[in-house]
Amino acid sequence: MSFISVGYFMVIIGTMVLYYLLPKRFRWCILLLMSISFYLTYGIYCLYYIGFTIVSTYAITRAMAVTTQKKTRKRLLLLGLFANFGILVFLKYCNFTIGNLNQLFTVFHIKMHISKLGLLMPLGISFYTFQTMSYLIDIYYQKYEPEKNIFKFALFVSFLPQLLQGPIGRFDKLAPQLFEGNDFEIKNVEYGLQRIAWGLAKKLILADRANVIASAVLHSVSSYSGSQIVAALLLFSIYEYCDFAGGIDVVIGCAELFGIHFDENFRQPYFSKSIGEFWRRWHITLGTWMKDYVFYPFSISKSMARFGKYAKKKFGRKTGRVLPVCLANLLIFFIVGVWHGAAWKYILYGFYNGLIIAVSNLLKPHYEVWAKKCHIRTAAKGWGYVQMLRTFILVNIGWLFDGCKTATDAFIAMKRIVLDFHYHELWDGRFLKLGLAMRDWKILLIATVILLITSIMKERGVHLRDYIAAKPLVIRWAVYLLLVFATAPFGYVGTTTEFMYAQF
Amino acid sequence: MKKKTTWIRAGIFLILVILLDQLLDYVLIQPGLARTIFHESAQGGYDIVAVGASHGSYGIASQELGEELDGRAMNLCMGGEYMYDAYYVLCEALHHNKPKTVILDVDYQYLINQHDESILFNQIYNAYPATFDKFRYFVTKMSKEEYRGVLLRWTNYWQCYKDIKTTIAKKNSQAYKTYDSAVVNMNPYDIYKGDGFIYRKSEYKKVATEGLYWDESKVDANQCKYMKRIVNLCKRNNIQIIFTTVVQDPDSIAKYPEKFQAAHDYIEQLAAQYGVAYLDFNLLTYDRFARKTEDFYDKEGHMYGETAIQFTKVYGEVIGQSLDNTLNLQDYFAQTYKDLYGQS
Numbered sequence: 001m002s003f004i005s006v007g008y009f010m011v012i013i014g015t016m017v018l019y020y021l022l023p024k025r026f027r028w029c030i031l032l033l034m035s036i037s038f039y040l041t042y043g044i045y046c047l048y049y050i051g052f053t054i055v056s057t058y059a060i061t062r063a064m065a066v067t068t069q070k071k072t073r074k075r076l077l078l079l080g081l082f083a084n085f086g087i088l089v090f091l092k093y094c095n096f097t098i099g100n101l102n103q104l105f106t107v108f109h110i111k112m113h114i115s116k117l118g119l120l121m122p123l124g125i126s127f128y129t130f131q132t133m134s135y136l137i138d139i140y141y142q143k144y145e146p147e148k149n150i151f152k153f154a155l156f157v158s159f160l161p162q163l164l165q166g167p168i169g170r171f172d173k174l175a176p177q178l179f180e181g182n183d184f185e186i187k188n189v190e191y192g193l194q195r196i197a198w199g200l201a202k203k204l205i206l207a208d209r210a211n212v213i214a215s216a217v218l219h220s221v222s223s224y225s226g227s228q229i230v231a232a233l234l235l236f237s238i239y240e241y242c243d244f245a246g247g248i249d250v251v252i253g254c255a256e257l258f259g260i261h262f263d264e265n266f267r268q269p270y271f272s273k274s275i276g277e278f279w280r281r282w283h284i285t286l287g288t289w290m291k292d293y294v295f296y297p298f299s300i301s302k303s304m305a306r307f308g309k310y311a312k313k314k315f316g317r318k319t320g321r322v323l324p325v326c327l328a329n330l331l332i333f334f335i336v337g338v339w340h341g342a343a344w345k346y347i348l349y350g351f352y353n354g355l356i357i358a359v360s361n362l363l364k365p366h367y368e369v370w371a372k373k374c375h376i377r378t379a380a381k382g383w384g385y386v387q388m389l390r391t392f393i394l395v396n397i398g399w400l401f402d403g404c405k406t407a408t409d410a411f412i413a414m415k416r417i418v419l420d421f422h423y424h425e426l427w428d429g430r431f432l433k434l435g436l437a438m439r440d441w442k443i444l445l446i447a448t449v450i451l452l453i454t455s456i457m458k459e460r461g462v463h464l465r466d467y468i469a470a471k472p473l474v475i476r477w478a479v480y481l482l483l484v485f486a487t488a489p490f491g492y493v494g495t496t497t498e499f500m501y502a503q504f
Numbered sequence: 505m506k507k508k509t510t511w512i513r514a515g516i517f518l519i520l521v522i523l524l525d526q527l528l529d530y531v532l533i534q535p536g537l538a539r540t541i542f543h544e545s546a547q548g549g550y551d552i553v554a555v556g557a558s559h560g561s562y563g564i565a566s567q568e569l570g571e572e573l574d575g576r577a578m579n580l581c582m583g584g585e586y587m588y589d590a591y592y593v594l595c596e597a598l599h600h601n602k603p604k605t606v607i608l609d610v611d612y613q614y615l616i617n618q619h620d621e622s623i624l625f626n627q628i629y630n631a632y633p634a635t636f637d638k639f640r641y642f643v644t645k646m647s648k649e650e651y652r653g654v655l656l657r658w659t660n661y662w663q664c665y666k667d668i669k670t671t672i673a674k675k676n677s678q679a680y681k682t683y684d685s686a687v688v689n690m691n692p693y694d695i696y697k698g699d700g701f702i703y704r705k706s707e708y709k710k711v712a713t714e715g716l717y718w719d720e721s722k723v724d725a726n727q728c729k730y731m732k733r734i735v736n737l738c739k740r741n742n743i744q745i746i747f748t749t750v751v752q753d754p755d756s757i758a759k760y761p762e763k764f765q766a767a768h769d770y771i772e773q774l775a776a777q778y779g780v781a782y783l784d785f786n787l788l789t790y791d792r793f794a795r796k797t798e799d800f801y802d803k804e805g806h807m808y809g810e811t812a813i814q815f816t817k818v819y820g821e822v823i824g825q826s827l828d829n830t831l832n833l834q835d836y837f838a839q840t841y842k843d844l845y846g847q848s
């Protein structure tokens with residue numbers, strides 16, 4: 001059952017009714033029951049994996065709580081990390097490694113072939129593993145006390161709306177909301193439904209439509225010219241954002257129905273002025289996870305301190321100070337790439353982003369000098385737009401790794417964009433007839449403009465939800481009715497895809 | 505007091521949403537054939553019931569089938585009827601009929617198609633009579649479907665806003681109330697012959713729509729599960745059941761006979777596992793039933809009406825012999841696709 005299935009919404013509504021009918025102290029139980037039952041609809045095998053994560057992390061953190069010895073605590077931490085990340089890496093990368101080994105055997109004419117394993121990926125494993133490991137590390141650092149009740153802990157790991165595609169929550173923020181039982185507030189329901197409808201509109205009106213062309217072109221780049229690939233890439237950027245952010249809107253909206261507020265995962269990412277900023281606005285919870293649990297520990301580690309000293313001696317103070325940060329960024333984005341999937345294209349995608357950020361950090365002092373020499377007022381609005389455009393182009397180049405089938409295809413696409421760019425091929429009819437009717441193109445265009453306007457408003461600090469909520473009843477209801485019904489006439493009808501990140 | 509008003513407002517809004525949704529359903533959704541077919545089936549008295557998908561609905565002429573099998577035949581094959589749909593369609597039919605024979609026509613495409621265009625295929629559920637089975641149908645199938653197909657059923661019809669007047673008039677007409685197929689919006693080249701059979705006129709120009717080719721890795725285990733449930737349902741009710749596959753465009757088969765052979769082998773194996781006979785009429789020899797690409801209105805293999813009538817005579821005859829255990833397969837069928845269609 002996906003986020004757009006009737007069953008999902010019925011489970012959420014049914015649970016919501018029961019949640020508010022039950023006494024406060026039992027409300028978390030119904031959330032746990034809902035989460036586990038829903039997860040079971042994907043197959044019992046999913047439960048083994050998530051069950052292992054719950055039990056092992058619970059046992060380890062309880063053991064940490066009764067141990068005073070630092071060494072033992074560290075060993076327990078490593079055991080927990082190794083076991084849980086081990087499963088994730090094994091499931092995601094086992095067949096990828098076997099495939100690469102087989103290719104190596106062929107290259108070196110070794111008569112050996114390893115068969116791939118029939119592994120099934122439990123849904124949401126990346127999200128719940130990251131969320132649980134943040135808890136494990138926090139307990140190690142004694143940020144808060146470990147949860148004593150295993151069932152409550154199980155709810156933290158498996159809470160349904162976020163289980164499938166995040167956002168990656170933190171225990172100290174989520175636990176009180178999950179366990180204490182929230183009062184019914186009509187505002188939560190109103191805002192929650194608003195958010196769900198907005199997310200569905202993003203997915204069904206924009207993402208699914210944009211995906212038709214984007215996947216048609218990017219999945220066979222050799223058949224299309226550079227101009228067509230660029231146009232498809234722009235559609236892919238709409239698809240990627242609307243699919244992921246739309247899914248997160250549904251998740252956040254569903255949680256709001258229970259009075260639970262998640263951290264935001266997106267903040268108008270395409271308005272970023274640098275790739276670094278982009279990653280602070282895109283999949284924010286993953287970014288902060290990486291910052292807190294990889295970047296900082298790595299940057300302040302003894303070996304990095306030694307490297308920093310060495311770099312300062314060798315390259316001077318300024319560069320020497322930046323180099324460890326660059327290395328940490330490269331590591332983070334390598335992990336982000338690996339996290340995205342078992343393929344070289346994702347590893348290159350991560351490396352591409354890490355490299356840009358590392359180079360930007362290294363060249364930052366020089367940028368300022370160049371800007372002065374060229375008489376550019378870096379504080380001017382116009383320069384800000386140039387930076388946005390530059391970042392958007394860089395982000396889109398990165399999307400090629402994500403959108404194309406293989407890394408080789410991504411390079412072919414780049415080559416075609418540079419060497420085989422013909423504007424007229426956009427208008428000769430072929431591109432426009434790749435799977436969308438003229439009506440679909442019109443809806444896509446208008447919906448994109450609406451999304452752009454709302455994003456600009458948000459960027460300028462206008463809280464659209466409060467803005468609508470403050471309007472007279474008739475206007476408010478008209479907007480809500482439009483939101484509820486919009487996906488029927490304007491949503492894409494055809495091959496609807498599952499939310500992209502629900503498969504992580 | 506304020507809280508009370510808020511609740512009342514929320515309630516009114518919810519009612520407004522439901523009313524508006526129902527209104528849009530009423531004025532936009534076109535009367536469909538499934539409603540008429542269910543009504544006919546509910547009248548009872550059928551001895552033979554066929555379930556399956558569109559190949560069956562265009563390919564099995566109920567009257568001719570009944571004549572060949574000495575009884576009244578009802579063709580409950582409908583476009584978009586997956587195995588789980590077929591199961592519930594059969595459940596509904598068994599409430600009103602005591603058939604001796606059930607024919608499950610298997611179009612292998614439905615075993616490998618992951619049902620991704622979900623909201624296009626909800627006509628059967630929507631027309632299904634409001635019974636407890638409909639609730640079960642909802643839980644097992646529709647709950648997994650996209651919400652628009654169930655909660656905003658008019659999604660597929662919203663472009664019919666120009667015909668609102670006609671739709672309302674139709675729904676208020678006597679013909680609609682008596683389930684007459686005359687009110688159904690059908691392809692102008694189709695004639696509904698009754699008892700579930702759609703006769704497509706040969707004036708309809710052949711279209712190039714091709715079917716899906718067999719890929720065992722894509723088999724949906726859930727479809728097979730429901731095939732088994734259909735078999736068990738029949739066994740529980742002491743009904744003879746037989747699996748068939750109606751003939752398709754020979755030119756399309758000749759392109760990839762090995763793929764059709766693989767599909768055949770898979771279904772045959774399933775049938776054997778469930779203890780049911782399987783008759784694949786694509787293996788029917790040409791001397792028993794001569795056919796050419798012009799007899800089918802698309803490359804996927806849906807039959808024109810006249811072909812269907814001729815075919816059903818042979819179809820009924822063979823099924824009859826199979827049920828009587830007098831069928832000698834070699835008299836009618838080639839052994840393999842390669843024998844009949846050559847190699848691709």
